[in-house]
Amino acid sequence: MHLSNFPVACLLSAIALAVPTTSLSSPTQVDSAPNPIGTLYPTDVTGTINGTIAVVPIPYSLARELIPSQYGILKKAYKSALPGFPHDMYPLIVRSILDHDVGLNGTQLIPDFQSVHIFYPFVDLLGDGYSSFAYGKYLILTGTNTVAIGGSEAYGQIAIPATFKPENNSYAFSHPSRGGQEIYLNAYTNESDSAVVTTKFKPLPSVGPWPLEFYVNVTNQPIFADGVKCDQQITFFNTTLSTGVNEPVGIIGDISISAPYLPSDSTFRNVFGLKLDVAFLENNLLECPSLKGL
């Protein structure tokens, strides 16, 4: 039903209706706390997203090339949300996550799945000069999760079936026996023996330099691909998943992305981001203009 990354999750409600009501088994060994809002919004699709989100500065000219030319880019909005961001650069977002416990009223309707979403926030889909949407062409996700793949494709996304290391998890710790805190997640497709996306991060003493509000903002921008329908994911930073011992942690690290997910194979070093777990509520297959003003 839905996908979980942003984009994916959306599909859920639509798809959920088509899914038999027997509960699906979830992957064995998922290390993620249960959905804390499943029964609070009994008639809505909710779930959790555990993983990392990173801000990758790319030349504005490249973003302009990759975002369909009919849509403007809300440059002033992202510049004001990112004080000190390099001039003439644009904040590409890379989100690597495990979608967990996605369903209705506390019932998990789709198996957990992993994904990498490379997306372009602050896109002026409606041409009104202020409503920010997140554009992304590709969603790289667990290849066995046909429901999530169908959900992604319902938005016109190109769903790329993949496997991940670690499997069935948000990320793994590189050297747990040595007390290491470095985390990684790699995505593989059938087109190549080497990973198509790799991420590797170390924790920082605090969140920065990009403010937490920036991440809250971009994870709440409605997601689209072909612009026919939009996926609204409302992220909750106020549950036990995102507060106290689980509060978001600032990270720094390296990301590699292969073509065609960017035009050429690219490695970005020392990018900043967050390690986080959040609950979300998802409204699938909305008319995009209904989200004006977000």
Ligand SMILES: *[C@@H]1O[C@H](CO)[C@@H](O)[C@H](O)[C@H]1NC(C)=O
């Ligand atoms: C991951 O989940 C799938 C589906 O439930 C399962 O078949 C597989 O054994 C799991 N892998 C690991 C390493 O837990």
Ligand SMILES: *[C@@H]1O[C@H](CO)[C@@H](O)[C@H](O)[C@H]1NC(C)=O
């Ligand atoms: C998120 O996943 C990581 C990696 O498995 C795990 O250590 C962490 O406990 C999870 N967070 C929550 C709140 O479950």
Ligand SMILES: *[C@@H]1O[C@H](CO)[C@@H](O)[C@H](O)[C@H]1NC(C)=O
């Ligand atoms: C949600 O589940 C609870 C029990 O878990 C049930 O009492 C309630 O009627 C359900 N609500 C809906 C809208 O399905």
Ligand SMILES: *[C@@H]1O[C@H](CO)[C@@H](O)[C@H](O)[C@H]1NC(C)=O
């Ligand atoms: C790889 O997967 C894609 C999408 O599922 C499929 O169309 C293609 O035939 C596969 N290629 C190979 C070499 O198996």
Ligand SMILES: *[C@@H]1O[C@H](CO)[C@@H](O)[C@H](O)[C@H]1NC(C)=O
């Ligand atoms: C994101 O920030 C922009 C610029 O401040 C604002 O206009 C927009 O409403 C915010 N979007 C969300 C979903 O919070």
Ligand SMILES: *[C@@H]1O[C@H](CO)[C@@H](O)[C@H](O)[C@H]1NC(C)=O
């Ligand atoms: C928690 O956050 C969500 C999403 O921003 C919001 O709708 C909800 O009202 C908040 N709940 C509380 C108790 O503040």
